[in-house]
Amino acid sequence: MVQLFDGVDTYTVILFITLAVMITLLVFSMIPRRTGQQGKPSIKTLIKCVDGHEVEREFSRGDYVGKKVKCPQCGKEAVVMAIYIKRDQQPGKP
């Protein structure tokens, strides 16, 4: 039998290497995979007035598309054009 070191034969070495590989694999399989974290979403309300100002503000309860409101810029008649969720842009993600 081949002796690599004193008192340690090849089989023992192979056994320990195999064990180490298996434990590593097991540990890696147990770590939960992180899915692509998206930026914190916020809901916005887009308001457009008769003068053409477009203002985006935070959504407040009771808003709906087509609701008549006052323009936050000039105070004239305006309408809610859209309500949508906006995710903070994340750099480096396709």
Place this chain on the structure above:
Amino acid sequence: MAGEDWTSTLLVLLILSSFLLNFTDIPQRIQLWRWSSYIRKRIIQLFEIEQDARRKAVKYLSEQGLKDPGKAIDDFVDNYFLISPVSLEPTDIIRRLRHLIRERNKSVKAYVREVFPDASEEVRQNAEVMFEIVSVLVLINKIVKHYFQLGLKYSNWILMMQLALEMPMIVRLAKTYDDAMDSFASGTPVGDGAGPLAVRYLLSFDVPEREVAEETLVLEGTVEGRKVLAIKAKGPGSSVGYPGEALRKVVEEVGRVSAIITVDAALKLESEETGEVSYGVGAAIGDPGPEKIEMERVAAEKGVPLYAVVIKMSEEDAITTMSEEIVKGVKKAVDIIKEIIRKLPPEEPVIVVGVGNTIGIR
């Protein structure tokens, strides 16, 4: 020497383990045990999602003045199912299905009115959706538990494995429904509202409108020099209306039309982007059948072209608060509709049908 001992021990181990792996069910048993503990964790997660949705519904309903929302939800869940009509003999199946769907809708509405008599129409419509969402989550949980327990009962490891592999998708779906609860509670438009929003962007918020079918409006305006009659559900409460019935009524009123254009949200493929727009021919609507067939029939009877413009999105996008990409998609869809209208003869009116849930959109 120590080496020879090792050799014989390893050899014995190898033969023994090969015997265990090949001639017993032990590996499958281990797999069964592993998959089932995985599923058990996911079932707990599903239960938490259900509880969360229930909490949200209770919170919204008690804020709106409902005294015992927990009981109202419990009485709704498990009831109000719909049994599909016999399809072995398909004669008048659409008529039967339409009848069943309408009767179900009616009884759901009656139930909500009964438990929630003082609420406004809009709140009642939103409450209806919340009841339905809790109902769906309860159903998902029950079905998962059913297969899980069957798998355990008969040690059916293939069933267990299949279920375990499906679990991530099921949990995601349940989470989506839970998120949808927030959208319906806050009254924000959802992705499925792309159709009604397109109608509003095509015409405007000031055009004359009237209710032509239950919870369904027809708007009148002019686009590119052509008269446009646009159909959408009545908002801003949660409703999809009856676009098929409305279309028939409108076409019969005006007599001759140059085209019918349907616009709706469509399920995207995994590789497609949310908010992509494409167009084709046919009725863009995802109902169980009655409304869609009505549209096809009207178009075929009158010999009118039936166009479809769709805004692509995932199921998650469709039932949760509309994303910015979808709003952009709606604008693109409106441009395409205008393009189609421009090519039509100017004498006859065009009908545009905005299909989808109009929550948060007047």
